[in-house]
Amino acid sequence: xxxxxxxxxTVFQTATADWxxxxxxxxxxxxxxxxxxxxxxxxxxxxxxxxGMDLDHATEALVFAELGRFLAPVALLSSAVAAxxxxxxxxxxxxxxxxxxxRLFDGEGATHALGLFGGALGHFExxxxxxxxxxxxxxxxxxxxxxxxxIVAIDHPHAALHLQILAAAYxxxxxxxxxxxxxxxxxxxxxxxxxIGWFQAIKHLCADMAVRCAVxxxxxxxxxxxLDAGDxxxxxxxxxxxxxxxxAALDNGRANIQIHGGxxxxxxxxPHFCLKRAHLLQHVAPAERTALLAA
Amino acid sequence: MDIGFSLEETRFRExxxxxxxxxxxxxxxxxxxxxxIDFDKAWQRRLFDAGWAGINWPTDYGGRxxxxxxxxxxxxxxxxxxxxxxxANFVGINHGGPxxxxxxxxxxxxxxxxxxxxxxxxxxxxxxxxxxxxDLAGIKTRGRIEGDELIVNGSKIWTSFAHVADWQELVLRxxxxxxxxxxxxxxxxxxxxxxxxxxxxxxxxxxxxxxEVFYDDVRIPLANVxxxxxxxxxxxxxxxxxxxxxxxxxxxxxxxQEIEELIAAAxxxxxxxxxxxxxxLAQMRAEVAAVRAMTYRNISHVVRTGQPGAEASVIRxxxxxxxxxxxxxxxxxxxxxxxxxxxxxxxxxxxxLRGFAATIAGGSAQIQRDIIGERLLGLPKxx
Numbered sequence: 001x002x003x004x005x006x007x008x009x010t011v012f013q014t015a016t017a018d019w020x021x022x023x024x025x026x027x028x029x030x031x032x033x034x035x036x037x038x039x040x041x042x043x044x045x046x047x048x049x050x051x052g053m054d055l056d057h058a059t060e061a062l063v064f065a066e067l068g069r070f071l072a073p074v075a076l077l078s079s080a081v082a083a084x085x086x087x088x089x090x091x092x093x094x095x096x097x098x099x100x101x102x103r104l105f106d107g108e109g110a111t112h113a114l115g116l117f118g119g120a121l122g123h124f125e126x127x128x129x130x131x132x133x134x135x136x137x138x139x140x141x142x143x144x145x146x147x148x149x150x151i152v153a154i155d156h157p158h159a160a161l162h163l164q165i166l167a168a169a170y171x172x173x174x175x176x177x178x179x180x181x182x183x184x185x186x187x188x189x190x191x192x193x194x195x196i197g198w199f200q201a202i203k204h205l206c207a208d209m210a211v212r213c214a215v216x217x218x219x220x221x222x223x224x225x226x227l228d229a230g231d232x233x234x235x236x237x238x239x240x241x242x243x244x245x246x247x248a249a250l251d252n253g254r255a256n257i258q259i260h261g262g263x264x265x266x267x268x269x270x271p272h273f274c275l276k277r278a279h280l281l282q283h284v285a286p287a288e289r290t291a292l293l294a295a
Numbered sequence: 296m297d298i299g300f301s302l303e304e305t306r307f308r309e310x311x312x313x314x315x316x317x318x319x320x321x322x323x324x325x326x327x328x329x330x331x332i333d334f335d336k337a338w339q340r341r342l343f344d345a346g347w348a349g350i351n352w353p354t355d356y357g358g359r360x361x362x363x364x365x366x367x368x369x370x371x372x373x374x375x376x377x378x379x380x381x382x383a384n385f386v387g388i389n390h391g392g393p394x395x396x397x398x399x400x401x402x403x404x405x406x407x408x409x410x411x412x413x414x415x416x417x418x419x420x421x422x423x424x425x426x427x428x429x430d431l432a433g434i435k436t437r438g439r440i441e442g443d444e445l446i447v448n449g450s451k452i453w454t455s456f457a458h459v460a461d462w463q464e465l466v467l468r469x470x471x472x473x474x475x476x477x478x479x480x481x482x483x484x485x486x487x488x489x490x491x492x493x494x495x496x497x498x499x500x501x502x503x504x505x506x507e508v509f510y511d512d513v514r515i516p517l518a519n520v521x522x523x524x525x526x527x528x529x530x531x532x533x534x535x536x537x538x539x540x541x542x543x544x545x546x547x548x549x550x551x552q553e554i555e556e557l558i559a560a561a562x563x564x565x566x567x568x569x570x571x572x573x574x575x576l577a578q579m580r581a582e583v584a585a586v587r588a589m590t591y592r593n594i595s596h597v598v599r600t601g602q603p604g605a606e607a608s609v610i611r612x613x614x615x616x617x618x619x620x621x622x623x624x625x626x627x628x629x630x631x632x633x634x635x636x637x638x639x640x641x642x643x644x645x646x647x648l649r650g651f652a653a654t655i656a657g658g659s660a661q662i663q664r665d666i667i668g669e670r671l672l673g674l675p676k677x678x
Contacts, residue, residue: 002598203665225298240584289574292578292580
């Protein structure tokens with residue numbers, strides 16, 4: 001039993017964070033350069049989950065939490081899951097069911113989409129999709145397509161859990177980003193002639209953000225290991241990780257805006273990026289109550 | 296990362312389970328203080344005789360010298376077997392003993408540690424004072440040096456098991472005119488010494504297990520100072536790191552039993568049909584799982600680096616607040632039956648009322664949030 005990253009995992013984690021900081025800063029999330037996807041492919045993040053790579057879920061979770069911290073494109077989630085279960089080697093859009101059709105995120109350049117439909121994971125050909133438009137999460141573009149969809153189901157029970165755990169990792173990354181942004185601002189913003197982080201009213205909001213991150217991240221690690229080990233409780237543990245990660249991302253997203261005050265409400269500042277990402281992730285493989293209460 | 300246990304650890308787990316299955320007492324821990332102390336001592340002695348006391352304590356002092364992972368395995372099986380609460384042995388086993396292992400002289404360790412493990416010596420804590428609660432550095436209890444003794448005057452409060460304790464981890468001011476964190480010492484105080492008066496305090500749950508302690512010219516040999524005169528703050532912080540860090544693993548493990556019992560109870564009485572109840576139970580089941588994951592993560596950190604991770608304070612805060620939510624749910628599920636509670640009852644209502652201590656004792660939830668904000672996030676110190 002060891003729930004701390006080993007040396008190899010730490011190398012993966014650090015390398016991911018370093019690359020993201022230099023090439024995909026959170027601050028640029030509202031307008032990602034056209035060539036970003038090719039760069040992500042070149043770095044191997046779309047294919048790292050492919051069957052031949054033998055990378056465990058624990059390492060994936062660590063890497064995706066770092067990607068999520070910089071609000072990496074959400075199509076990385078669907079593309080990584082497709083790579084593992086359909087052998088796809090190209091960009092696959094992220095689909096959320098909507099009135100018999102679907103909302104597609106990050107559909108540019110993708111011919112297929114993947115998502116959870118009726119509790120099962122499936123993928124389908126996009127065909128003639130209308131041009132993409134902005135979505136609530138400004139880092140992701142949105143296309144609505146009408147049904148009926150011809151969905152090819154992916155039967156393996158771990159496939160849906162794979163999407164759920166990667167989405168949980170992304171949410172933890174967003175929660176971490178909000179926590180760090182809030183703490184950094186509380187250290188430098190001064191009112192009443194001192195940094196606002198001196199005041200317990202602010203300090204304790206920040207502490208709660210750190211608690212939510214630590215709780216969700218610990219469960220993420222456990223769930224990833226449970227999935228790797230084929231543990232009988234894996235479905236519960238992954239659902240628990242997703243539930244806690246979504247809450248951390250949403251609550252931290254809100255707290256970060258409050259701590260920033262007026263500037264936090266503006267389009268120009270960055271806190272709203274984390275909140276909006278949290279709202280999107282909440283709908284990706286959400287943790288069902290039945291899974292959390294299952295025997 | 297992995298959650299698997301080694302063959303040795305798995306065999307150890309089976310041995311724990313088998314022994315507990317055969318030996319956990321059928322009768323409940325008695326409520327009245329005099330009977331409870333006999334029960335606690337006898338149970339601790341049985342644990343020691345069977346080799347289950349001090350699993351990760353050094354063998355030189357009566358421990359087993361095994362790993363902290365095996366200690367956690369034992370506590371997991373202990374909770375699953377519904378074995379008795381540690382009771383009066385809490386302070387000695389969970390933070391007094393560990394503080395001595397880290398800071399005490401050979402003579403102090405050789406005398407006290409085996410007695411703690413055998414259940415022969417009950418310890419209590421003497422940190423808080425009427426004027427020094429969250430602001431622990433405001434300690435006023437004084438020890439004047441006279442020859443090779445300290446002459447102690449003052450008072451301590453919220454001292455659990457003071458009325459039955461043999462020894463106390465006492466933090467007091469031993470330098471004239473010293474202020475705040477300087478000039479304090481951590482000493483082993485004999486609770487049977489002349490000049491000590493214990494005044495029991497009744498809790499709102501009815502129990503009188505904690506007390507105020509008065510010191511009137513109490514003589515304590517200087518040989519009982521632990522970690523050197525004037526180093527009391529540092530030693531006290533190591534005590535608190537055990538109290539806040541690994542001391543509550545048993546409680547954390549117990550929560551995974553409690554949530555399953557609450558879910559079963561809500562299904563049995565139909566309240567699971569209430570969406571709000573079902574959702575809260577689902578939420579808490581996820582949180583209880585996360586507590587175990589956090590505990591494992593913290594233990595892994597100890598194994599890897601020799602000390603708890605920076606997030607240890609997070610575990611303590613989160614676990615204490617989650618414990619209170621579990622207790623509130625247990626009370627909610629009982630409905631108006633809680634109104635039948637009387638002092639002397641030992642049920643979910645007593646647990647709920649007692650449970651308010653979880654976010655006050657050992658550093659209040661507010662102090663823990665200060666610590667997290669300052670040490671984990673680098674925010675400026677407010678104090």
